[in-house]
Amino acid sequence: MKTSVIVIGGGITGISTAENLRREGIKVTLIDKVEPGDEKQTSYGNAGLLAISSIIPISSPNLWKKIPKYLFSSDSPVSIKWSYFPKLLKWLIPFMKNCSKEKFLSIVSSLNELTHDSLQQHSRLSKGTGADKFIKSGPVNILFKSKDDFCALKNEFNLRKEYGFNFNQLDRGKILKNDPHISSNYNFAASFPNHGWLTSPSKYIKALKEHFVKNGGKFLKDEVLNVKDDYVATKKNGHLKTNKIVVCTGVWSGKLLKKIDHFVNIESEKGYHIVLKGVNHMPPSPYMINDLKLAVTPMENGLRFAGRVEFSGIDSPESKKQFNIIRSGIKKIYPSLKWEEEDIWSGQRPSTSDSLPVLGNSKQNKNLFFAFGGQHVGITIGPKIGKITSDLIVGRKPNISLSEFSHDRF
Secondary structure: OOOEEEEEOOOHHHHHHHHHHHHOOOEEEEEEOOOOOOOOOHHHHOOOEEOOOOOOOOOOOOHHHHHHHHHHOOOOOEEEOHHHHHHHHHHHHHHHHOOOHHHHHHHHHHHHHHHOOHHHHHHHHHOOOOOHHHEEEEEEEEEEOOHHHHHOOHHHHHHHHHOOOOOEEEEHHHHHHHOOOOOOOOOEEEEEEEEEEEOOHHHHHHHHHHHHHHOOOEEEEOOEEEEOOOEEEEOOOEEEEOOEEEEOOHHHHHHHHHOOOOOOOEEEEEEEEEEEEOOOOOOOOOEEEOOOOEEEEEEOOEEEEEEEEEEOOOOOOOOHHHHHHHHHHHHHHOOOOOOOEEEEEEEEEEEEOOOOOEEEEOOOOOOEEEEEOOHHHHHHHHHHHHHHHHHHHHOOOOOOOOHHHOHHHO
């Protein structure tokens, strides 16, 4: 009998897993409540960066020094809804324990395994699908107010160098040569070459899904209620029999797995973006703004400013304050920028307590696989995770250790 697989979740990781399995000749059904590329997906609203050097987790050893600013500054890049704080503790306490130097270095190594070849992984996945036209390559520049601010993070940048991510240092003159509209607030930059970005994360995923369906894959717009050994229970299509099941449902994976006695310590980091349309200036490549923790990405429908970390629970409404902080940041970066209209968005980053995704086979159910929890690098590592998951299902051993990503590590 031909192997069949159901992939639950149609974001970047789900569609990558499904398409890789289809290429293996496997019968694949992809299920999501919304169409892949829909604005309700986390994959829709990310910064669009293919950030191969983003191997430094938030849980770095110097995080303790930043806590007062993060908690009490009015424009802090991190905010907590205090009524949610008691529920957050089960995630927050283990998260802070992962700030030890030894654990931090282990996480960096594990993240590098997933990010370092992301451009090649995206290229391989998208080639011939029509999605490749949405990939751009070039430098990503991290902007600092001063060289002193950069030097304060010198250890983290040296660590990136150790993993082969070299960068150029740009003074104010070189910054302006590249982009004369950058404000006088920013006088130093670390420029990482050979990175990439998506000009439309939504259209990129839609194109991958259309190719998947056109070439024999099946997509069901439905809600998954539960998973068992050999079937998936759905809201509209009832019980769907299958040989293998892959859970790629981001932050919602925690609730789904709880029903089958699998605990994963995952939390929603709500993120926000504003896309400015009809701008009078478009930068040549993306920026990361160090003090604001904002990404600035040129896209086909405008200039996207994405960032913010809000701990308020998975079902909380979006915050007007977060959008206003981003608007204030835009003026700090581009004082003379003008635009015709704006689109706003908020969504849920799936972040585990150790900043690593959940990847691999269930220890309790040999038919069940996990591929979720990409935190701040979900769009970057989605194709790699999809390839690894596909390899596991067809019996091909991946060339990296998966023990650090196992679901039972919690």
